[in-house]
Amino acid sequence: MKYRIIYIACLLSIIALSGQAQKEANNWFFGENAGVTWNTTQSMGCLGIGGTETATLHGLPTPYPTELTIPINLVEGSFSLSDPNGNLLCFSDGMTIWDNSLQEMPNGTGLTGHHSSAQSGIIIPFPGHIDQYIVVTVSEYVNNNLSYSIVDMRAEGNGTTTAPLGDVISKNNLFQGHLGKTGEVLTSVKHANGEDYWVVAAGRDISPTYLNAWLVSASGVSSTPxxxxxPFTNTFKTIGAYITFSPDGKYFAWATAAYQHLVFGEFDTATGVFSNVKKVEYDGSNISIYPYGVSFSPSGKYLYVGNVKSLKVYDFANLLADISTEPLIYNISNVYALQLGPDWRIYAATAGSGFVVVDNPEEYGNLKLYRANVLKGGTSSKWGLPSFSPSWWSVSISVDKTLPICSEEALTFTTILNISGIESQITKIVWDFGDGTVKEDTNISSSQYSYTHKYTKPGTYALTVIPYAGNNPITDRIKVLQVPINPCVMPVNPNIHLY
Structure with a gap:
């Protein structure tokens, strides 16, 4: 009897590979002269923590590429913005705006933020105004100076007429009409119409506490929030901490820091009204465990809360429905601000040389946690990380195996639609696998969908996920993932026999 030996080379390790989000959030600046970018990434051996084994992580950010000292130096909040290709436009500590040459914009100093304001500022597009942005800033405690400035990236600034670097064309316009005093607690989310934005700030030093939501449209910032x-009597008037929205804009979470409450509930992106607001009380006798950083997972299913002593993870649906308020608790020290990254990991500031990284934030109960020392020597994080509107994250695609793989091998693709402000418009999702196979999801009731597919021939296929509003594709939310497929079978030498 003769047996032919056939060599098959397939990569079978199962490591998630994610399609990148839009790149407006690709460059981060924070802490003591620290900056990272996802425009170039690296692999790094990372210390496993919280019961996770040490491992090599791929696709981690690299230090922002510059020979200059990054001019940011602050304890808490910052913000930044890049163009859709990941090219830096500007960044800020809430007091000064720097352009992509790391120089101060000519009119970009003296803003109303503060180096110790948890969320010193945030930047959003100015609806209806091409290349203009609304910069919102606020100081520490309850100094009541929430303001907005307008940045025009077409202005020459430190650049030239043909290569402008932007300038501040209107500065420190106070927000009007709010209840309570503003300070530290600030975020934004896209309106249900897909064009406008809401700017949200807490009104504190008043009972009850308020959340104020201003509409930002082509007409400007509304004077009536x-x-x-x-539904509490607490005044929340001292130090503040982070507030954030889920990626679809439907839910919010607010860590109230020294007042020892995690506040959460629902938000209507069409009306600006918060509802079903609830709270979890933390141990008021121990300030070291007060909630500080908050982040939702990409799907919005899970809520992460950081503090000095631990990382807590809630099943958000159960939390909101009062089914369970008990979180998973990871006893990890120095977990401060939390921020979803462009690679769909959650990153935590550590007041050190890197991040705590949640590698798989959707796998509740099986989380992989690491310390990743990715910062450039001589720089460090402090408590804060940049604040972003969740609207910068749109669509992700992941696959359950390392690419490339073999033809005829099944792959399961998952897409998460982080479609803040436009979820009510989505009528269907079209999957084009690039080999003539097209699938549709027409019952849009979730933010996560999966398909298993098998490519029968080798080649590189462009898997495209297209969300539709009616019969029209939403072009700025289309996501493409290149899928390389190998033959994996070498020709058989007929002269090789095994007897």
Whole structure:
């Protein structure tokens, strides 16, 4: 009897590979002269923590490429913005705006933020105004100076007429009409119409506490916010911490720091009204465990809360429905601000040389946690990380195996639609696998969808996920993932026999 020996070379290790989000959030600046970018990434051996084994992580950010000292130096909040290709436009500590040459914009100093304001500022597009942005800044405690400035990236600034670097064309315009005093607590989210934005700030030093939501449209910033009273008597008037929205904009979470409450609930992106607001009380006798950083997972299913002593993870649906308020607790020290990254990991500031990284934030109960020392020598994080509107994250695609793989091998693709502000418009999702196979999801009731597919021939295929509003594709939310497929079979030498 003769047996032919056939060599098959397939990569079978299962490591998630994610399609990149839009790149407006690709460059981060924070802490003591620290900056990282996802425009270039690296592999790094990372210390496993919280019961996770040490491993090599791929696709981690690299230090921002510059020979200059990054001019940011602050304890808490910052913000930045890049163009859709990941080219830096500007960044800020809430007091000064720097352009992509790391120089101060000519009119970009003296803003109303503060180096110790948890969320010193945030930047959003100015609806209807090409290449203009609304910069919102606020100081520490309850100094009540929430303001907005307008950046025009077409202005020459430190650049030239043909290569402008931007300038501040209007500065420190106070927000009007809010209830309570503003300070530290600030975020934004896209309106349900897909064009406008809401700017949200807490009104504190008043009972009850309020959340104020201003509409930002082509007409400018509304002078009359939508105000929602929190169903508590606490005044929350001292130090502040982070507030954030889920990626689809439907839910919010607010860590109230020294007042020892995690506040959360629902948000209507069409009306600006908060509802079903609830809270979890932390141990008021121990300031070291007060909630500080908050982040939702990409799907919005899980809520992460950081503090000095631990990382807590909640099943958000159960939390909101009062089914369970008990989180998973990881006893990890120095977990401060939390921020979803362009690679769909969650990153935590550590007041050190890197991040705590949640590598798989959707795998509740099986989380992989690491310390990744990715910062350039001589720089460090402090408590804060940049604040971003969740609207910068759109669509991700992941696959359950390392690419490339073999033809005829099944792959399961998963897409998460982080479609803040436009979820009510989505009528279907079209999957084009690039080999003539097209699938559709027409019952849009979730943010996560999966398909298993098998490519029968070798080649590189462009898997495209297209969300539709009616019969029209939403072009700025289309996501493409290149899928390389190998033959994996070498020709058989007929002269080789095994007897």
């Amino acid at each position: 939508v105000t929602t009273a929190m």
